[in-house]
Amino acid sequence: MSTHRPSVLFVCVHNAGRSQMAAGWLRHLAGNAVEVRSAGSLPGDRVNPAAVEAMAEVGIDISGQHPKVLTTDAVEASDVVITMGCGDACPVFPGKRYLDWALEDPAGKGVAAVRPIRDEIGSRIRGLLADLALDLGPRSKA
Template sequence: MSSAPLASVLFVCVHNAGRSQMAAGFLGHLAGDRIEVRSAGSVPADQVNPAAVEAMKEVGIDIGDQKPKVLTTEAVQASDYVITMGCGDACPVFPGKRYLDWALEDPAGQGVAAVRPIRDQIKDRIEALIAEIDAAHKA
């Protein structure tokens, strides 16, 4: 028997091809269906960054089948947490949402070696986010 997710999280970066896709991949992998995951971009790319796909495969997570999606007002409204990664003011703000801005280097145009440390920073932040969401629902 499945229950409703504890929270819904939307990851937003400019192209929805690197950081937000890696974050969504980690959250889905580590939290399973306990947390609903979305990602989007203010100016979506044509495809997910191949270096990000490769870096995630190295840790057993395949994001190669994902497609960059455009950021919509509806996606923000449907999310409890909105985590931006360099999208600036493109993200609409609604009351009652928890907004976080994660300052992370943009992996666009970089090779796998440069993407690995970004991936690892994202994983650390995802683990902290899961702990925060779990703690909020135990209180």
């Protein structure tokens, strides 16, 4: 009997802030129990430094991540696709679970303004894990 490891794709326009923070939270909280992807419809040049700093404050390192372009293959390979303001740029495939998280864009904001966005994303990731009904055992409460 094979066990399926769920796959989650986070999509925002630049793949530099919201989707990178969400991917960081999910990797941190789920470990290897979930396959994590992120991408952008118009990827930026680098991950937002304020997002990197805000995540580091809660012990999550996203400094090594790079914005990636959204591909049809990434959507097809994912069980859950979570969009964060990419609008119609995200392809839709039957049989996928789609969620749209309305989150403020951290672009151009300082770390103080990014913290509440980071915390909201962390809360939503915890809810997503509960929805996926994963038995992750005791893990960090960062």
